[in-house]
Amino acid sequence: MLLDILILLLLAPALVGSSGETFNDDVLGLIVFKAGISDPESKLSSWNEDDDTPCNWFGVKCDPTSSRVTELSLSSLSLSGHINKGLLRLQFLRTLSLSNNNFSGSPNPNLGNIKTIQTIDLSRNKLSGSIPDEFFQQCVFLREISLAQNEISGPVPESLTSCSTLESVNFSSNQLSGSLPTHIWSLTELRVLDLSNNFLGGQIFEGVGNLYNLQEINLSSNRFYGNLPEDIGGCLLLETIDFSVNSLSGNIPASMGNLNMCTRLDLHGNLFTGEFPLWVGELRNLEIVDLSLNRFSGRVPNSLGNLQLLKELKLFGNQFSGGLPSSMRNCFSLTIMDVSQNELTGNFPSWVFELGLSFVWISGNKFSGSIELPPIAASYQKLQVLDLSRNAFSGGIPEGVGNFSCLQLLNMSGNSLEGAIPASIGELKSMDVLDLSNNRLNGSIPLEIGEAVLLQELRLENNFLSGKIPTQIGKCSSLSYLDLSKNNLSGPLPAAIANLTNIQDVDLSFNNLSGSLPKELTNLSHLTSFNISHNHFEGELPLGGFFNTIPPSSVSGNPSLCGSAVNHSCPSVHPKPIVLNPNSSSNSPPGSLSSNVHRKKIILSISSLIAIGAAVFIALGVVTITILNIHVRSNMSQAVISLSAGGDSHSPSPDANYGKLVMFSGDAEFVCGANSLLSKDCELGRGGFGAVYRTTLRDGRSVAIKKLTVSSLVKSQDEFEREIRQLEKARHSNLVALEGYYWTPSLQLLIYEYISNGSLYRHLHEDLEGNCLSWNHRFNVILGSAKGLAHLHQMKVIHYNLKSSNVLIDSSGEAKIGDYGLVKLLPMLDRYVVSSKIQSALGYVAPEFACRTVKITEKCDVYGFGVLVLEIVTGKKPVEYMEDDVVVLSDMVRAALDEGRVEECIDRRLHGNFPVEEAIPIIKLGLICASQVPSNRPDMGEVVNILELIRCPSEGQEELE
Structure with missing residues (x-):
């Protein structure tokens, strides 16, 4: 095929018959293009070199009059390879879209020179190298160019500015460096300019105001510094402005107050100073305002109340002071408000609940006073996140908090709230996180807490709560984090805690809890910390699971606890002697010889029976355990011994009891042999997915083997191998390389490169x-x-x-x-x-x-x-x-x-x-x-x-x- 194409290319000028018919350049060009790429899904199977025209080929569109190719759209087809010169023969091509594939190499320098080309989209590929200066030197009709999400480096070529017809330029998410092209503001037809997420730097110079048609400018996540150009207000059609995550400084230009069409203003993550611009409130079309993580100060202006279309307001991480203006109750469209980490003061803005917001963060400020809920609030059915933490709120938690039926996160920690936790907290059926820590709450933990069945994190530490831990907390089956430390809780630890099968972290320290610890706690297989220090617990620590390695600091301050973790051995417990009533089993008078003899016989016979029964029970136990061990070892041997079967990188045995060993490269045999491969001596550590062992291959390489815990893993070999192959492709110098894998239904191993340090x-x-x-x-x-x-x-x-x-x-x-x-x-x-x-x-x-x-x-x-x-x-x-x-x-x-x-x-x-x-x-x-x-x-x-x-x-x- 390729030889035929080369011959066609060499003879193309001579392919004119006596009748004057010319060989179709479009067919030739596309066949050459296809020959140079990989098509794993056979999407281009309809492309046949014997066809007179390509107009019926997949992804190809033609002019109905001339039958010449005008559009080639091959997006998202998993194609790979280089974009070769075959496409240059498509001399009537207007649209070229090859986005979301795996094309590599440098962008072809002549693509932009196709005289009729208007749109080029090569985004989301693996193109690398720099953009050739020739790419834009002869463009005549080019309107849209996108090279976004590739690996292109080097500067933005100066020749770009010679394409006076350009309307959209998107080079985002690459590795471009250097400064903006000198004459970039001469592209007066430009509507979209997106150079975000690169290494571009320097100052953004004046002249942007010449772009009268500009609708979107995005220079975010670069290295630009200095002031924004004063003439940016001349771009009267601007709708989206994003200069976020740079090092821009100074005040925001006042001319931006002229941008009445603006819907999004994002300047977060810079070094801007000064007060909140008053003119922002006059841009009535604004939907998103993000000035977070800067150095703004002063008050939030009343003019914000004019923004009735505003959906998101993010001002966190500045130095704003004063209160939030009550005029903001007119921002009827607002759904997200984040004003956290400022110096805002005053009472809680009650209009927050009237607007029907979904996400509210006002943490890390200086708000004070009580939190009042209106009897009817639009937010009752919409609010999902409410974070009021680290302020100076006082009073009680409103009883009406249970009306927020969709609330998933409630954080009121770090305030001065008093009183009891309302029982209505149990009505929050969607609640995932509840944090009321570091307040002055008293009373008991409400029994209704058990009704919040989706609760995953409960933090009530550092309050004045008293009473018992309610048994109902065991109904919160999703709970993974529980902190009740530094309160006045008393009574025993309810055995229902052992029902929290997802629990990972428990802190009950610094309370007055007492009694023994339920033995069922050893069944909590996901525990990573369990702190009960400084209480009055007594008796033996549970044995098994997490408690075998519990740190001494987690159980200190309980003088009556015993066990190895507290370095205090438990006293031996002896069975009480058997005491028989002589009157119940003999007619002999008390104290008679026959009575005493009979009693001794009874005691002797019972003692003998107990001894004999115990011996039999122990013997049966030893036999049972031995049989089980032999069975387990037999199964493990069958699973593991296959690792050394054969010298290939794939184990050849088709037997279901034997596994499949695959090494992506190199040797597949282990020096230590199968029997010692997963021995305790080779173990490096254990993690959430299982234990890790070190071993050596025959070729001398050390590898790390992760023995996966199979209880929650996929059981299908095909599915397992498909996912493993995907992970094998993710190779990078900063990732531990996956070298191979081993599969049986009962044992799965992942083989990684061994990292020595x-x-x-x-x-x-x-x-x-x-x-x-x-x-x-x-x-x-x-x-x-x-x-x-x-x-x-x-x-x-x-x-x-x-x-x-x-x-x-x-x-x-x-x-x-x-x-x-x-x-x-x-x-x-x-x-x-x-x-x-x-x-x-x-x-x-x-x-x-x-x-x-x-x-x-x-x-x-x-x-x-x-x-x-x-x-x-x-x-x-x-x-x-x-x-x-x-x-x-x-x-x-x-x-x-x-x-x-x-x-x-x-x-x-x-x-x-x-x-x-x-x-x-x-x-x-x-x-x-x-x-x-x-x-x-x-x-x-x-x-x-x-x-x-x-x-x-x-x-x-x-x-x-």
């Missing part, structure tokens, strides 16, 4: 003979982890379980992320399964895991990455249990930042040997990534850009503070 957790939190990670090493680990996670997201893989124990350090000090994508091996992707099975490390879990209706996306990983960044910089664990306190790392760092003492948070082991100009921006980045609101978190591609900006700031750029 241990986990990041070990380097941060365990004693390594006084060795401390240097600042440079920590920065590289953060950057490498970000790149690995960004690559996973590009491959459409969500990690779900990012934490320091899943980040490994190789021999050269590079970070490698492990345990990625294993959630795909679960039979269904359910957030509650994920939360209970995988999210075992408290502190890394994104809050949306608690909200049933919020979609789980890559932003969950971004949250965990943010916590990981703070852990690396501070050297502290995400959650630490002190003697009389629980410290949440992100809260601690955020509070330190608010108080201007963030440098105190940096790991003291560095002894000041770190650059402040890098450390503080990284801390801020970690806090942004760990934002409570998913939409406020950057993408991991943006995170990589920001990290590289922090390490390599552009010349002349202002330092990040």
Whole structure:
């Protein structure tokens, strides 16, 4: 086929018959294009070189008069290869769309020179290299060009500005660098300019006001600095303005008050100063306003009440003061409001409930007074998130709180609320997270709490609650986090706690609880912490499960507890002697010889029977256990011994009792042999998915073998292998490489490259003979982890379980992320399964895991990455249990930042040997990534850009503070 095509190409000028008929260039060009690519789904099977015309081919459209190809649309077909010169023969082509495929190589420099071309869409591929300057040198009719979401680097070519007909330019989500082309503002026909998520830098110079037709400008997530151009107000048709996540500073230009068509204004994540612009309230078409994470100050203006179309208002992370204007009750369309982490004061704005908002965050301010609920509120049927934490609210929790039938997160922690928890709290049937901690609440925990059956996180710590822990709490079957510490609770721990099969973390410390601990607690297989310190518990600690390794600090302060964890052995318990009543079994008079003899005989016979029965029972037990052990070992041998069968990389046995071993490359035999492969001596550790072992292949390579826990894994071999093959494709220098796998219905193994230098957790939190990670090493680990996670997201893989124990350090000090994508091996992707099975490390879990209706996306990983960044910089664990306190790392760092003492948070082991100009921006980045609101978190591609900006700031750029 290819030889035939080459011959056709060589002879094409001579292919004119005596009748004057010309060989169809369109057929030739498309066949050449097809020959140079891979079509795994055979979508182009209708393309036949023997056809006279391609007009009936898949993805091809022709001019009905001339029968020449005018449109080629091949999006989302899994095509790969290079875009070759065959397409240049389509001299009447107007539209070319090859988006969402796997095309690679540099963009063909001559595509833009097809004289009739109007639209080129090569977005969402794997194109690399720079954009050739020739691409735009001869464009005549080009109107739309999109190279978004590729791997293109280098500058935006100056020749772009010669395409005077351009209406839309989208180069977003690449690796472009340098400054804007000098004459870019000369493209007066431009309607859309999207250069977001790149490495572009420098100042945004004047002249943008010449773009009279501009409707959308997006330069977000780059390295631009300085002021916005004053003449931007000349773009009167602008609808979308996004300059977020840069280092822009100064005041917002007053000329922007002329942009009456604007619907979205996003300036978050910059260094803007000054007051809230009054003219914003005059832009009546605004639907989204995001000024968060800047340095704005002053009051929020009354003019905001004019924005009746406003849907989202985000002002968090500034220095706004005063109260929220009552005029905002006129913002009838508002659904999301986030004004957290400012210095706002005054009473609670009651109009919040009148508007029917869905998401409300006003945490971290100075609001005071009581919280009043109107008798009729539009929000009763709409509100999903209400966060009033870290203010100065007083009074009681309103009884009417139970009317919020859709509420999923209620956070009133860190206030001065008093009184009892209302029983109506049990009416919140959709509640996932309830946090009333750090207040002055008293009374008992209402029995109705058991009616909140979807509750996953309950935090009532640091109050004055008394009475017993209600048995009804055992009905909250979804509960994974329970903190009742630092109260005055008394009585026993109800055995119903053992019904919480999803529980991971329990803190009951610093109360007056007493009695023995229920033995059924050992059945809680997902426990990662169980703190009962400083109570009055007594008796023996449960034996088995988590309690075999419970830390002594979690049970201290209970003098009557016994067991190895408290270093206090339990007293031996002897059976009471058998006492027989002689009058009940003998007619002999008391004290007679025959009576005494008869009693001795009875006692002797009973003692003998007991001894004989015990011996028989023990013997039967030994025999039973021996048989079971032989059976289990036999099954395990059948499953494991097949690992050494055959010398191929695929095990050849078709027997169902034997497994299938697949190595993606290299040897498939293990030096230690099958019998010792999964021995205790080879074990490296255990995680949420099972144990990990180290072994050596015949070719000398060490590998790590993860023996998967099979209780919740897919049972279909085809499904298992399909998911494993997807994970094998996700190769990156910052990911632990998957080398192979092994399958039987009862045993599944994943074979990874062995990383010799241990986990990041070990380097941060365990004693390594006084060795401390240097600042440079920590920065590289953060950057490498970000790149690995960004690559996973590009491959459409969500990690779900990012934490320091899943980040490994190789021999050269590079970070490698492990345990990625294993959630795909679960039979269904359910957030509650994920939360209970995988999210075992408290502190890394994104809050949306608690909200049933919020979609789980890559932003969950971004949250965990943010916590990981703070852990690396501070050297502290995400959650630490002190003697009389629980410290949440992100809260601690955020509070330190608010108080201007963030440098105190940096790991003291560095002894000041770190650059402040890098450390503080990284801390801020970690806090942004760990934002409570998913939409406020950057993408991991943006995170990589920001990290590289922090390490390599552009010349002349202002330092990040």
